[in-house]
Amino acid sequence: MSEKPQVRRKRGERASGSRGGESKVITLKVVAEHLGLSPATVSLVLNRSPAAGSIPAETQERVFAAASELNYRPNYMARSLRSRRSFSVGVLVPEISEPYAGEVMSGIERRLLETGYHYLVASHRRSNASVLHEYLDLMRDRAVEGMIVVGGELHEHPSMPAVVVSGHVPLEGVTNVVIDHDRAAAFMLGHLRELGHERIAFFKGQPSSADTQDRWRAIAAAAGELGLTLDPRLVVQLSGEPTLATFAPADGYEEGYTFARTLLDRGAEFTALFSWDDVAAMGAIRAFLDVGLRVPGDVSVVGFDDIQSAAYYNPTLTTVRQPLRRMGELAVEILLRKVSGDGGDGAAEAFVTVEPELIVRGSTGPAPSGSR
């Protein structure tokens, strides 16, 4: 934390905008001349550099006073060019408008800004690995000090520190923040099992989503444990591609809707759906309701994530909560430790696991006794 940008703005007065005087740009040199000191001295003092130890307190105060009075603001580019620090990181999310990404970014933002960092964002739209790495290059060209990749997978050692949220590939220098999928699957299948559900349908994640494989493995394992069989006819894989010829970005709700219809069309019976995420779950519920099924009367639906709207949907959505904001914060904390070379406390681990939570709400109920 000793590394945040040094000269903080002082409140109350702003730039040259407030008063009319269209003064010149205030550079270090201007401040120095104003004080009759050299730029070097002023820089040393303002940065509280250890080398400023020999400068008397009185002089230091004069420097601070002048900087404040002239409203000196260090030139970001110059400072960064010299010191090779940009105080910014890059964030790659699947799609900025998705609730999932929004909540993770909310956590990221909070932690970053309070540390004096800023961030650049781009949506990778679940593209293939090469596009993802292209974005990485773009960000590196922008001199970011590190990357947070959300919901995508790195396949090549990145040229800077990186944290992957929901990533599963161990790469040197990369930490993955992951949820404990075994517990998540056990929670949810246990819950459905208790309610008497035997025939459970599944939405598998997009092939390019980093969580997909691990979650599916965990589901299969938990199902085995519980003596449930997975019927391939009851498993559909979301594509992540726009399903309609719209120019809108891939719409998770619509995908849920469409694939729920697919599921129904296949004709295999099921009494519950374990969706890939809350968004697809809502789309699916909409589809079930549209064909006259009751939720949870005829079909129970469970989501994943617990996005904000899950508690307000109708029916309220039973789901596995991922601490998304926390995961964002965690990603930042780990990344900044990597960046500052402070190896301690998770900064070097390949995986950091967070715990899911079972949130039982209104979209799950006892399995219907009749057939479906």
Add this chain to the structure above:
Amino acid sequence: MSEKPQVRRKRGERASGSRGGESKVITLKVVAEHLGLSPATVSLVLNRSPAAGSIPAETQERVFAAASELNYRPNYMARSLRSRRSFSVGVLVPEISEPYAGEVMSGIERRLLETGYHYLVASHRRSNASVLHEYLDLMRDRAVEGMIVVGGELHEHPSMPAVVVSGHVPLEGVTNVVIDHDRAAAFMLGHLRELGHERIAFFKGQPSSADTQDRWRAIAAAAGELGLTLDPRLVVQLSGEPTLATFAPADGYEEGYTFARTLLDRGAEFTALFSWDDVAAMGAIRAFLDVGLRVPGDVSVVGFDDIQSAAYYNPTLTTVRQPLRRMGELAVEILLRKVSGDGGDGAAEAFVTVEPELIVRGSTGPAPSGSR
């Protein structure tokens, strides 16, 4: 557009990561030495500077080939320091995790990235004007070339080009992208009126939301036009502040929920609610359902924005569509014209208006004949 960063990355090969050779950093000078030319010449050529006119095509090709071969990537800081261009803009949204912000940013991102720009984001959380201007300063310190402020209001002339989405204060150099609230209000009240609703409740926006005043004015006008009276007991103003002692950011769903209860508690009859936005509408519907009211059987509810989930909610949400993505794109287009000094086509206007659209779905129906 002639101003986008010049040397584009070439695909197929990436940095030094692919092959083992941990080569030095490739600077202009290195490329120049490699070619036996001076850095000046290489710079001229790579930037397609007009001054490079005298350099023979053959040499130019050698330069490009070498840059590509060595995978030269210009140092962003150095370039920006010298040319005083950062190719980045700042974006200030109410809260990055809200669907409204997400959709606007999605439009912003698309347009910006395709132009070679990047952006920094921060959430102003509907704070007061001084906090907002503080964020502006922060971004300016980061050398952004312009600002897009979403759902907040500038009260002081910013020190750089700016576009305000849903802003209503005319300021020199600032363009506001606004929706035609008169049409929006007329659409929606007309729709409710046709369905026989006379007693309509309203959620007013947060006092700090830029749209609040204008929308309310339009609603009052449209109501007058239609011979509807606005009962103050049926108007509640959202606060934008966290309503519970949680550490979570302000939650619009919860606000809608809470204030719907407030409305019910007041005891004044109403058959329809015109919500401030879709999120609050969903919260309100949840509240109505929780106390046993049917939507739209007992109460019709209309939202505003048409966020993605509106079509998948249950009931599907009748709403006034704001072209949020388009507004984001528009904001970028205007801002970049301002930045490039090209005054044409809206870049200098104080207001640019977009049209709302009435989306009738399942949450509105005929007013009940009995009383409520």
Add this chain to the structure above:
DNA sequence: TGCGTGGAGTAAATCGACTTGCTAAATCGT
């Protein structure tokens, strides 16, 4: 007297790319 030591700063070299104003050689015009 002469040497060392600490105090108070400073000069100047970066960081890497851009850009203005040249120069040296080749070619042209008459």
Add this chain to the structure above:
DNA sequence: ACGATTTAGCAAGTCGATTTACTCCACGCA
């Protein structure tokens, strides 16, 4: 054949801050 262009390219200064390696002076003290 000789000045006038054109061609091809370079040197060096900038952008603004950081940082290392000094300098200069006063004082202590042996």
